[in-house]
Amino acid sequence: MRPKTLILKVDPQNPSINVIREAARILAEGGLVAFPTETVYGLGAAADIREAVLKIFKVKNRPPDNPLILHLADPEWLPRVSRNIPSYAYKLIEKFWPGPLTLILPKAEQVLSEVTAGLPKVAVRVPAHRVAQLLIKELGKPVAAPSANRSGRPSPTHARHVIEDFNGQIDAIIDAGETLHGVESTILDITLWPPVLLRPGAIPIEEIEMTLGVKVTVPEFARGIRESEEAIAPGTKYRHYAPMAEMILVEAEDYKNLDKLVEKVKEIALKKISRGVKVGILCSDETAHRYEGLGLVVSLGPRSDSFIIARNLFKALRSMDELGVEFIVAEGFEEKGLGLTVMNRLRKASGHNVVNAV
């Protein structure tokens, strides 16, 4: 029989040092610990223990060519994992670390090739969550951690999501309640100039452009329009964030007038309902009242606040599954600020099942 997963509850602002020590000891001995970050929960292993890193791939059922992000306690640890760091990277590090920005940098020799999936570059960030920082500091070395969900599922924003996916399969979960951003870090390849956005995330690309004074390259795969087969963005070619239910995303050309969008969502929902399918609608505060009687209606928040929409997204996708929804109709959002992040996740979650409201 498998040993049970230890659930360690902590106060996110003032975590018990004994709990942090216990979790760090598990990591030091090659175990897996899920821990909160300001983005989503991560599934951590000591980055220099090969067997521990391989266990992450195994329990997640993650393809071996999808690399992991290294989490550091302090930007000063950077020379331990990277070399030949371009000078403009420091502009971003000063402004955004600790925080939800992952930089792609040249890999240092000592980083295990399993972590980077054999690539010469490594993904690095310094998380801002107090629990994550204390844990990594206590361990005293980098922690390799992807999001703590089974491969392909929506990322976990609550410890209970991690329990759903991994109970009995990992050594411990540090439960510090709901995460702040609810979406993963922004990933930027800073070895190229202009830098290339590999994944939109919790930091809007506009803020990065302002800091660097340059327009960042945004490939189509970063918008979630198609999957990348290119080595430049490993991992993005796989289906991601998918709920159990089938899903369709309704996009609009212009999100100022929402009438056409609402009509299209209604039309699709009604057709499914008439066939006896249990429908869920993912929408916004502005439109929720227009879907009364059309199945389970969940608003992600006000369109004027893309932070809230992003924060609620994964939780809402998982709640659709929890409530037995069979078919999700989701409204699209304008690709500004975190709207780009939201649309990347929605397009992928729907498996690119997208229609335009015309």
Ligand code: AMP
């Ligand atoms: P996750 O933490 O689950 O969001 O997964 C980490 C993601 O970071 C992967 O899916 C990749 O898209 C990206 N990533 C990690 N390492 C690299 C790298 N060396 N080059 C490019 N992308 C990377």
Ligand code: MG
């Ligand atoms: Mg992930």
